[in-house]
Amino acid sequence: MVPSFLKSSLGRKYAMGFTGLLLVGFVLGHLAGNLLIFQGPEALNGYAEFLEEAGHGMAVWIARTGLLAIFVSHLVLAFQLRRENNRARQVGYDQESALVSNWASRHMFLTGLVILVFVIYHICHFTLGVTDTSAEWRVRLEGKNRPHYVDVYAMVTKGFQDPRVSLFYCFCQILLGLHIWHGASSWFQSLGINRSAWRRSTSWVGPILALVVIVGNCAIPISVMGGLGMSHGAPSHLGQIPALTLKESEKQRDLKNSMGGGAEKTGGFSIPKE
Amino acid sequence: MKLNLKIWRQKSTTDKGHFEQHPIDGVIPEMSFLEMLDVLNDTLSAAGKENIAFDHDCREGICGSCSMVINGVAHGPTRGTTCQTYMRNFRDGQTIVIEPFRATAFPVLCDLVVDRSAFDRIQQAGGFVSVNVGGAPEGNSVPISKVNADLAMDAAQCIGCGACVAACKNASAMLFVAAKVGHLRLLPQGEPEAKDRVKKMVAQMDSEGFGNCTNQYECEAVCPKEIRADFISLLNREYLGASVFPRPM
Numbered sequence: 400m401v402p403s404f405l406k407s408s409l410g411r412k413y414a415m416g417f418t419g420l421l422l423v424g425f426v427l428g429h430l431a432g433n434l435l436i437f438q439g440p441e442a443l444n445g446y447a448e449f450l451e452e453a454g455h456g457m458a459v460w461i462a463r464t465g466l467l468a469i470f471v472s473h474l475v476l477a478f479q480l481r482r483e484n485n486r487a488r489q490v491g492y493d494q495e496s497a498l499v500s501n502w503a504s505r506h507m508f509l510t511g512l513v514i515l516v517f518v519i520y521h522i523c524h525f526t527l528g529v530t531d532t533s534a535e536w537r538v539r540l541e542g543k544n545r546p547h548y549v550d551v552y553a554m555v556t557k558g559f560q561d562p563r564v565s566l567f568y569c570f571c572q573i574l575l576g577l578h579i580w581h582g583a584s585s586w587f588q589s590l591g592i593n594r595s596a597w598r599r600s601t602s603w604v605g606p607i608l609a610l611v612v613i614v615g616n617c618a619i620p621i622s623v624m625g626g627l628g629m630s631h632g633a634p635s636h637l638g639q640i641p642a643l644t645l646k647e648s649e650k651q652r653d654l655k656n657s658m659g660g661g662a663e664k665t666g667g668f669s670i671p672k673e
Numbered sequence: 674m675k676l677n678l679k680i681w682r683q684k685s686t687t688d689k690g691h692f693e694q695h696p697i698d699g700v701i702p703e704m705s706f707l708e709m710l711d712v713l714n715d716t717l718s719a720a721g722k723e724n725i726a727f728d729h730d731c732r733e734g735i736c737g738s739c740s741m742v743i744n745g746v747a748h749g750p751t752r753g754t755t756c757q758t759y760m761r762n763f764r765d766g767q768t769i770v771i772e773p774f775r776a777t778a779f780p781v782l783c784d785l786v787v788d789r790s791a792f793d794r795i796q797q798a799g800g801f802v803s804v805n806v807g808g809a810p811e812g813n814s815v816p817i818s819k820v821n822a823d824l825a826m827d828a829a830q831c832i833g834c835g836a837c838v839a840a841c842k843n844a845s846a847m848l849f850v851a852a853k854v855g856h857l858r859l860l861p862q863g864e865p866e867a868k869d870r871v872k873k874m875v876a877q878m879d880s881e882g883f884g885n886c887t888n889q890y891e892c893e894a895v896c897p898k899e900i901r902a903d904f905i906s907l908l909n910r911e912y913l914g915a916s917v918f919p920r921p922m
Binding site for chain 2: 402404407408409410411412413480483484486487488489490491492493494495496497498499500504505507581584585587588589590591592593594595598
């Protein structure tokens with residue numbers, strides 16, 4: 400199925416570079432979407448709704464499947480290349496020196512592993528919502544066109560109010576940035592695009608994209624820690640979406656009741672369905 | 674100059690090897706690094722001890738024989754081969770760690786001598802131009818652009834010393850193969866076999882057990898002939914082209 404040249408050392412570097420390029424594209428698109436949080440709840444929730452509904456709800460699953468395939472390929476190749484590279488020098492030097500390479504380029508595997516851990520946590524945190532079972536944002540809104548709806552704005556702002564979570568996110572974004580620092584310049588070389596006159600210019604692509612990703616993604620948890628979304632009370636903002644009425648899921652209510660909480664503990668979200 | 678040398682000793686490929694300390698006195702700053710080792714070997718011989726084995730031949734920086742890693746840098750602290758490294762680049766009383774080139778594809782034969790015949794096999798796989806015998810063609814009958822001639826000469830400077838492999842954190846031979854592929858690809862004589870050549874040389878490189886390029890350019894930083902990593906991009910491009918479009922139609 401895989402062309403034989405893609406199994407060679409160079410072929411796998413092409414695959415590494417190309418999947419990396421697509422993943423950087425995703426990271427940038429994801430960042431652009433995330434930054435809608437600064438436009439307010441409607442913008443972010445509207446964007447989330449758009450993503451979930453695009454192509455009759457199919458687009459998001461096609462994108463997720465593609466992303467997973469790309470991510471897993473990038474990961475499998477990383478492990479393969481790492482194993483081969485270790486095998487290529489079994490006895491190391493007593494004195495190691497790096498004349499021109501930077502920290503980021505020498506620690507791609509390490510930063511990659513941290514990103515893997517982060518991605519798993521991030522999906523558990525925001526996509527699956529399993530890290531915070533008591534969360535009030537998990538209230539489902541019943542709309543005209545949709546069976547359910549998550550208040551993404553509330554979810555994000557509440558999630559980042561925990562300093563440990565925010566700190567972990569910022570730390571991982573810095574490592575993601577360092578990974579991109581080397582990676583996003585590297586694919587120009589791996590795919591044979593670099594020419595003598597261009598290498599200096601293409602070497603800036605990685606650092607610039609890295610800074611964009613670090614600054615952009617860290618701005619969100621930092622802003623939340625600094626008070627963004629604190630005033631985001633559910634009734635006021637939900638009041639701005641007249642088409643929607645609120646319904647707490649049965650499971651949520653059971654959970655809260657079992658935790659000894661009554662209706663009053665569900666706060667502003669417990670507007671009974673008419 | 675007084676120096677403290679920490680030198681790798683290894684009897685054979687199968688021997689485990691170890692470091693040995695050798696204090697040396699009376700080193701003159703004008704000595705080359707290899708002359709300093711000659712002096713040390715004289716004292717070892719006089720004491721009835723085994724000489725330190727190291728590769729050397731022309732001692733004028735053109736053969737690529739001398740191969741050692743000095744204080745973590747292939748060929749030592751200055752640009753150029755080990756034989757062109759002079760003791761004035763070291764401080765009096767300094768400890769100098771001398772190791773062989775480390776790569777699975779370059780097994781240590783003895784002390785600082787490594788077997789670099791993997792490079793020869795890569796070269797034999799495709800690093801040549803087939804020429805028909807017969808009368809020599811008229812010298813100026815094949816036009817070559819100035820740009821290509823210059824670039825080909827840049828790549829042709831490669832002396833196959835293996836410093837690129839030694840310096841690469843993955844022991845990758847990409848700069849060597851890139852120089853050979855680039856040199857022949859840029860000249861009209863190399864054009865007919867270009868696609869076949871790049872595929873065969875890369876296949877041989879892979880089978881020799883070299884690592885993969887991670888674009889850190891440590892190879893470029895130590896290359897005594899200052900071959901640029903731009904040739905690696907050219908190699909990547911050539912291999913991709915030869916693999917995706919092996920035929921013109």
